[in-house]
Amino acid sequence: GGxxxxxxxxxxxxxxxxxxxxxxxxxxxxxxxxxxxxxGDYPGLxxxxxxxxxxxxxxxxxTDALEGDDDRAxxxxxxxxxPVRLTLIxxxxxIWRDEEIVLADGESDxxxxxxxxTIRLAVEFKEHLAEGNLEASTEAEALNLxxxxxxxxxxxxxxxxxxxxxxxxxxxxxxxxxxxxTFGEVLGDRFVEVSADTFDFDVWLQDEFxxxxxxxxxxxxxxxxxSIRDRGLDPMPExxxxxxxxxxxxxxxxxxxxxxxxGNLEASxxxxxxxxDYPFGRIYYGDGGSLGAPVATLLNFLDDQTVQAPVALxxxxxxxxxxxxxxxxxxxxxxxxxxxxxxxxIDDAYTILDEMDGQLLLPRYQGPxxxxxxxxxxxxxxxxxxxxxEDLQRDVLDPLRHNLKDxxxxxxxxxxxxxxxxxxxxxxxxxxxxxxxVNLTVFNGDDGVDHLFLPDPFLRADLDDQDADPMxxxxxxxxxxxxxxxxxxxxxxxxxxxxxxxCGTNVRRTPAVGGWSGPTPLLSGGER
Amino acid sequence: MSIGWIVVCGxxxxxxxxxxxxxxxxxxxPALVEAVSGWQPGPTRAGSLRxxxxxxxxxxxxxxxxxxxxxxxxxxxxxxxALVDYLARTRQYADLARQLWDERPALRPxxxxxxxxxxxxxxxxxxxxxxxxxxxxxxxEAARVAGYRRDLPLNPMLTQALDDDVVEVRAFAARxxxxxxxxxxxxxxxxxxxxxxxxxxxxLLRAMERLAPDVVGKIDDIAHxxxxxxxxxxxxxxxxxxR
Numbered sequence: 001g002g003x004x005x006x007x008x009x010x011x012x013x014x015x016x017x018x019x020x021x022x023x024x025x026x027x028x029x030x031x032x033x034x035x036x037x038x039x040g041d042y043p044g045l046x047x048x049x050x051x052x053x054x055x056x057x058x059x060x061x062x063t064d065a066l067e068g069d070d071d072r073a074x075x076x077x078x079x080x081x082x083p084v085r086l087t088l089i090x091x092x093x094x095i096w097r098d099e100e101i102v103l104a105d106g107e108s109d110x111x112x113x114x115x116x117x118t119i120r121l122a123v124e125f126k127e128h129l130a131e132g133n134l135e136a137s138t139e140a141e142a143l144n145l146x147x148x149x150x151x152x153x154x155x156x157x158x159x160x161x162x163x164x165x166x167x168x169x170x171x172x173x174x175x176x177x178x179x180x181x182t183f184g185e186v187l188g189d190r191f192v193e194v195s196a197d198t199f200d201f202d203v204w205l206q207d208e209f210x211x212x213x214x215x216x217x218x219x220x221x222x223x224x225x226x227s228i229r230d231r232g233l234d235p236m237p238e239x240x241x242x243x244x245x246x247x248x249x250x251x252x253x254x255x256x257x258x259x260x261x262x263g264n265l266e267a268s269x270x271x272x273x274x275x276x277d278y279p280f281g282r283i284y285y286g287d288g289g290s291l292g293a294p295v296a297t298l299l300n301f302l303d304d305q306t307v308q309a310p311v312a313l314x315x316x317x318x319x320x321x322x323x324x325x326x327x328x329x330x331x332x333x334x335x336x337x338x339x340x341x342x343x344x345x346i347d348d349a350y351t352i353l354d355e356m357d358g359q360l361l362l363p364r365y366q367g368p369x370x371x372x373x374x375x376x377x378x379x380x381x382x383x384x385x386x387x388x389x390e391d392l393q394r395d396v397l398d399p400l401r402h403n404l405k406d407x408x409x410x411x412x413x414x415x416x417x418x419x420x421x422x423x424x425x426x427x428x429x430x431x432x433x434x435x436x437x438v439n440l441t442v443f444n445g446d447d448g449v450d451h452l453f454l455p456d457p458f459l460r461a462d463l464d465d466q467d468a469d470p471m472x473x474x475x476x477x478x479x480x481x482x483x484x485x486x487x488x489x490x491x492x493x494x495x496x497x498x499x500x501x502x503c504g505t506n507v508r509r510t511p512a513v514g515g516w517s518g519p520t521p522l523l524s525g526g527e528r
Numbered sequence: 529m530s531i532g533w534i535v536v537c538g539x540x541x542x543x544x545x546x547x548x549x550x551x552x553x554x555x556x557x558p559a560l561v562e563a564v565s566g567w568q569p570g571p572t573r574a575g576s577l578r579x580x581x582x583x584x585x586x587x588x589x590x591x592x593x594x595x596x597x598x599x600x601x602x603x604x605x606x607x608x609x610a611l612v613d614y615l616a617r618t619r620q621y622a623d624l625a626r627q628l629w630d631e632r633p634a635l636r637p638x639x640x641x642x643x644x645x646x647x648x649x650x651x652x653x654x655x656x657x658x659x660x661x662x663x664x665x666x667x668x669e670a671a672r673v674a675g676y677r678r679d680l681p682l683n684p685m686l687t688q689a690l691d692d693d694v695v696e697v698r699a700f701a702a703r704x705x706x707x708x709x710x711x712x713x714x715x716x717x718x719x720x721x722x723x724x725x726x727x728x729x730x731x732l733l734r735a736m737e738r739l740a741p742d743v744v745g746k747i748d749d750i751a752h753x754x755x756x757x758x759x760x761x762x763x764x765x766x767x768x769x770x771r
Contacts (some may be wrong), residue, residue, distance in 0.1 A: 052547070170581055173579045174580060204573055231571075287590035320573050367617070368617035372619065383707075384675050384678075387675070387707045387738075395730065397735065399760070399763065413746065424672075426641045492580065492581060493580070496573055497570070497578065497580065499572075
């Protein structure tokens with residue numbers, strides 16, 4: 001090496017040179033020295049848990065102790081060629097040098113610099129938010145460095161979309177091929193069809209898994225949170241998604257209920273609430289109270305991650321019980337916060353219905369295989385249905401809207417009301433009667449176009465003429481100008497199966513990788 | 529016509545289809561009969577069963593064959609429930625539902641909704657039976673469906689249901705009494721505002737508000753409920769007082 005006393009060598013990220021003549025711990029984002037040791041404080045060095053399976057042998061890489069692994073966080077120590085004693089505390093942390101584990105929890109050893117004047121180490125973590133402390137000392141000086149594994153961050157809708165998955169299916173003369181065709185036409189090879197045969201015709205792509213990420217300055221781990229739902233799609237994460245850099249894991253055991261589906265687990269875009277910044281947004285999920293909730297093991301884990309401070313919303317009133325049935329978030333570069341929350345408004349739906357011609361036939365709503373509703377009059381003048389919806393608006397949606405404003409720090413201008421109407425399913429609860437247009441899929445690709453795929457409400461006689469649909473026109477008027485709206489036919493397989501577009505799709509996104517200095521108070525739960 | 533159906537029909541079921549429907553069934557092409565017998569409900573997103581799509585035939589004929597399949601009773605109760613759900617949307621099979629009521633108690637929770645659109649006399653008789661049923665799911669369904677049949681004289685059954693042991697029955701009864709618009713039950717509803725279940729108190733409040741919006745906010749009990757431990761009840765009471 002060309003280092004040694006008076007020399008300089010590349011920093012861990014190669015972006016600049018580091019001075020080997022001083023005692024320091026060099027991280028990708030800076031160094032810890034005796035005269036400036038702030039970077040050593042929590043979270044200090046941040047890496048990702050090494051839980052993927054780079055050699056694809058069925059065991060995670062922490063277990064394998066794999067050579068050449070790229071998921072360890074680099075750490076360079078310089079000491080003007082003095083030996084350095086290192087002491088590691090941390091059950092789920094270990095330190096590598098030259099592809100060998102050199103320190104584990106409670107161990108201490110002396111390290112001599114290489115010929116270039118550096119001690120090049122790599123820090124490996126076993127789990128999310130694993131913590132450790134590394135004490136480094138020469139005869140004259142001592143330094144401390146916190147070691148922290150990054151938390152798991154659930155993806156949100158401002159992250160750039162990469163791939164959209166959906167499953168073509170047909171059943172007794174009906175199919176969803178029009179929806180598949182639309183995805184293909186709009187997204188090209190960014191849309192991937194999932195085989196119905198392979199995954200037992202389980203079309204609810206949204207419900208089986210949720211994408212999340214962890215990252216440090218030099219590493220990234222994609223995490224597929226695999227639900228305990230375990231219907232036909234259960235093997236899809238392992239079969240199609242897991243690869244080096246991507247792991248799948250299920251949190252929790254036991255019999256799943258509807259609240260364990262991941263149409264019921266989402267994250268908002270970045271928000272500020274009561275002066276607290278949530279740079280990765282906040283997780284939200286539906287809680288059915290006495291009817292059930294997502295499995296506690298998962299909720300506790302997400303709660304422990306702290307940075308996305310999960311919010312529970314009452315979804316006990318819904319038959320299916322998922323948060324994607326009445327709200328979501330969409331990008332809007334022109335909005336004050338860069339996004340809007342779209343939220344169901346029953347009042348707005350009745351305003352539109354009351355202005356429509358009562359004799360207008362509704363072909364899609366007719367017949368026992370559908371809703372058994374002939375025309376606008378039958379829908380609009382059903383007194384029981386109207387009272388049921390009025391109750392929902394006042395007792396459920398209005399309070400939820402209020403709570404969401406508090407939970408996400410929103411004002412009225414951040415919210416777009418989308419007309420929607422519910423029916424009451426016997427022994428179950430509320431279900432979208434008009435296809436729930438808030439139950440949409442956001443695909444904001446790297447081409448800069450914010451695609452929104454919404455269910456076609458079919459509130460019209462001419463099924464081919466979307467321009468004649470007053471619900472569609474109302475939504476078009478309210479959505480951001482930069483959004484490219486595509487109303488897709490999800491009627492037979494999804495709407496009548498008690499879900500909509502979002503329920504039947506899943507999207508992989510590029511994580512908004514960033515440093516950890518900003519959210520440190522969140523990362524530490526505000527206790528440090 | 530399926531031989532199997534004739535045999536099954538002869539096994540002792542007393543329920544039967546009306547003659548017009550029977551004619552449709554007897555005249556159905558064998559391939560369609562086979563198709564309807566093999567038409568399996570699929571799971572909804574919530575996991576319950578529903579008939580998707582339809583065999584390609586006249587809808588009335590398909591419905592008739594579905595009715596015959598239900599009558600045959602060879603399917604599990606859950607599948608029979610999906611058949612009932614389908615038939616309910618035709619609004620044509622209340623007679624069959626009434627007959628099956630007596631023969632298949634396990635099917636009753638699914639059958640109640642059929643009477644939402646049944647002729648008056650039949651609906652009244654069936655819902656009265658449902659209110660007296662031993663199964664609380666059936667009683668709750670009766671109290672719920674009564675809200676969509678404001679034309680039927682069901683208030684006595686509904687006020688009685690306010691004393692039911694099961695919260696869901698009481699809550700639906702309270703809601704329905706409000707929906708039905710008979711202001712004479714206002715005082716009765718008021719007397720139940722101390723119900724231990726917040727869901728019931730909330731529905732009572734909303735019902736009273738619907739029945740007498742001009743006076744409900746001035747009642748002392750409403751003021752007390754602004755301090756209710758359940759935030760939904762407290763919020764509703766507060767809204768009513770300041771309306």
